[in-house]
């Protein structure tokens with residue numbers, strides 16, 4: 001279990017999250033259910049911003065990478081914590097606007113922002129747009145010019161740092177759809193292009209080297225490469241960058257194969273990164289840039305669990321035992337996509353010692369619909385409650401209505417009380433946009 005007081009086993013032997021008994025959550029809200037601990041989310045938002053304040057004179061802003069878990073309540077929390085947010089689509093931006101999030105604290109990403117998304121971002125007045133293509137620069141210039149605006153922009157660079165993580169979540173190797181490579185001159189050429197645009201104000205550069213990264217050195221190396229590039233554009237183009245956005249990517253605990261990081265460890269990542277910025281700038285004669293960071297997974301991942309009820313149990317002698325739950329790849333596609341590993345607990349019998357290794361299967365009509373195959377649990381019965389841990393990041397975000405299952409509701413727990421932050425879907429929701437053309441009736 002994680003180390004930051006989010007989870008504990010109470011006297012009844014039940015798992016608790018944020019002071020709330022999981023059996024009570026299941027009774028009140030049903031399963032499957034996403035549950036989030038508000039205190040954990042706030043603690044993680046604070047540790048990053050506090051470190052920037054303490055060690056970098058507040059010359060930077062944490063942007064919550066809202067793709068990790070996007071709903072209005074998350075923007076409301078980020079707003080209260082005084083941090084910014086990054087968005088990657090018109091939909092995320094709209095959600096932020098609905099939550100009353102300050103547009104000037106939003107950075108917009110995307111490797112192929114649509115014309116309507118660019119127009120909408122300008123109309124909202126987002127603080128920064130990160131450019132990742134010549135066509136985007138042209139489109140943004142045109143739209144900003146129509147509106148008589150000058151938009152702050154960053155350029156996404158690929159510093160060519162390899163971070164040790166799953167290939168699909170790695171973004172800064174030479175073969176990536178993201179960013180302009182610094183190594184082959186593409187990034188410098190694009191900077192030159194952007195600097196000529198009248199309605200774009202280039203402020204600096206962005207890079208994101210991947211996700212679920214534990215090696216401090218990868219972040220330090222990325223900073224060094226980004227600063228070397230900044231020095232190069234200063235020399236060759238006379239452009240002095242004032243902003244450096246280092247993206248997100250800090251790893252979290254899913255199973256005991258991962259480190260269990262405490263608040264101090266995350267502070268340590270940031271301290272290393274900030275020191276690399278200070279040292280590099282000194283060495284290269286660069287002014288200290290305003291820094292942005294975009295942590296997503298580490299803010300919300302371990303804050304969340306998913307509760308399921310055990311249904312059918314199938315034992316194939318000598319092969320495997322499957323516990324089928326009332327969720328599956330429609331609420332957590334990460335095993336199907338990345339073979340991601342998780343830890344599960346029998347939430348209503350959490351103090352019992354695990355006695356067997358089982359697979360947890362979903363209810364979709366697909367063999368690959370698994371939450372995983374290696375869960376150590378006490379012998380489960382129909383009706384037992386399973387909590388899959390560390391499901392706060394990229395689970396709800398990537399959920400679907402596959403097989404027309406409901407995307408589960410989400411609740412936020414604070415001081416032993418839970419409230420909806422995403423309401424349950426209904427059958428009506430599933431057919432809301434369906435149309436039968438007249439000729440088929």
Ligand code: LLP
Pocket residue numbers: 065068086109169208210211212247248249250294295296297298334393394398
């Ligand atoms: N900034 C940018 C530009 C990003 O692309 C990402 C994640 C982040 C920040 C946040 O990174 P984090 O701190 O959460 O690692 N669906 C995958 C994760 C994809 C991450 C994509 N980009 C998963 O389920 O593991």
